[in-house]
Amino acid sequence: MSSPTSTRGHIARWALNIYAGLGLLFLFVPIIWIVAFSFNQPRGNYNIVWQRFTLDNWRDPFSDQGLTQAFVRSLQIAAISTSVAVVLGSMIALALARYSFKGSGPLNFLLVLPLTTPEIVLGSSLATLFLDWDITRGFTTVVIAHIMFQVSFVALTVRARVRGFDWTLEQAAQDLGSSPFRTFWKVTFPLILPGILAAALLSFALSIDDFIITLFNAGSLSTFPIYIDGSFRVRFPPQVNVLATTILVFSVLLMSIGLLWGLRSRRRNA
């Protein structure tokens, strides 16, 4: 293979691979910064200039009380909102994927709308609703807001996963005398469960991470991102990096377990 075109093709091939590799590296630049600075011994209130390596921050990840409280509150909000959204969203996904029915077009459109509305509009409009009803904004309103954007997200994620399933399996189970209830738990639910779990993991992450919508509906409540933003004027403690790294490691672990599980069941079915 020494003709000039193939050499040129070879170079082009490698150039593209290197370009893509640089793109991937770009994605990791701030992540490397976040993880590295969790091992920094900061001088003063801001952990943004590298001083020297230390394990102190990891020995005491919860030493910053306000931050820890906000972090725990974010976990609580995510747990509640994700549980509700997963049920509501999966039901919608099942309806859309399993049945063909009148009005599915407009309903689909309504479902996509919240995801194509800028967060600032979602956040500010919901806040005007609460203001209009004289509802004090706090924990409950944040949970309501998170469920609102998670429902669409879960519905579309689960629907994408279950589209193209062989629904005649349900029919087969019923023909063999299984009750609708039993058919659901023994046939339908195991089929859609991997999709539901993936959607739950992602929407949990969306909830913890959400800043813009939450800011409008939190009132004086402090969630993890709101606390970091609010205290950034005066300080940026290394515990932020420690907790962020922990979330990252934990999510990667869960995702790998999910992937391995998916691979195994695919192999078993093949």
Next chain:
Amino acid sequence: MTATSEPARQRVMTSRPDLFGLFALSGAGLLLAAVGARWVTGPLVPIALGLVLTAIVAVIWTAVAGSPEAKRKIAPYGLLKPGMLWLALFYLAPLITLLRLSLSTLPSRFAVDAELDWNIGNYTTAFTDFAPQFGRAFLYAGTATVFTILIGFPLAYVIAFRGGRFKTLLLGLVVIPFFTSYLIRTIAWRSLLADTGQVVQLFDTLRLSGFFETVGIMDNGRVLNTPAAVIGGLTYNFLPFMILPIYVSLEKIDPRMVDAAHDLYSTSVEAFRKIVVPLALPGVFAGTLLTFIPAAGDFVNALYLGSPNTTMIGNSIQDQFLVQNNIPLASAMSFVLMFIITVFVIIYSRFFGTEDLT
């Protein structure tokens, strides 16, 4: 419920359960949205809520006690109902309230309740005083979207066609950075781009500063607080929303089609242009929406990476709403932002359909 209407309703439910289900769902949704937005007030509220409840009970009742045919036809509406009603009350109703407040006036600087007086002054202010912010929002978001395509397309292409058995791993690597907080990632860039940060140092060491000054990325030796930093932050934060949809549509392409093109004497470039690009377009357009829309409304990047001269409309809305407490004006700005974006989405879906959005 009168005795005469009951059998009639019954007949509708048993003969056309799908129509009944659709009617019960949309009717309940609209009523709930109307109550939420306070279009329906006073003694009408209990009546409206009663009707919503009746619709819910009727659907459940058909699903439990109807004929097998009716059960099957009503099932999707029953499944949709809880989620859709949630969206009706907490997505649709707030938009109506937002519209009403945007047409209202605050009686005084410190008043909380605005009065609806069809005041379009808020819109005039939004368009005149905040025109630069609107302009920058769409300019920065548009530029960032172009950059996400330039970075994301080749990356998605390499993963889809050359990933081999590492495909899943590489795709995982694209997603992993986004399991750390959006805000913290942006703060990370702020530190990296700072005057004493690693990026400026790298540019100086490589003696590239002069070049970057000329192309407008650097301003008097600074990267932070420039438009380039804001656009860079937006590009970074929304990149996976471009990569993933493009990957999904590239993944569907049968590599044998490209081989066939080669067999028919097409060059690599031709095969790419005539086969890969057209088939990847749905992914690019979905990615464009998923990037451009959130980027246009974003204020975090401009807040942390920009200066007062690079504020976007999101910053102004946040400031007017949460700091200045001028909620009618903030509502008008939100509404204009949403209106422009909705027009954009409608034109898009006319051409490419909503199914590909996900």
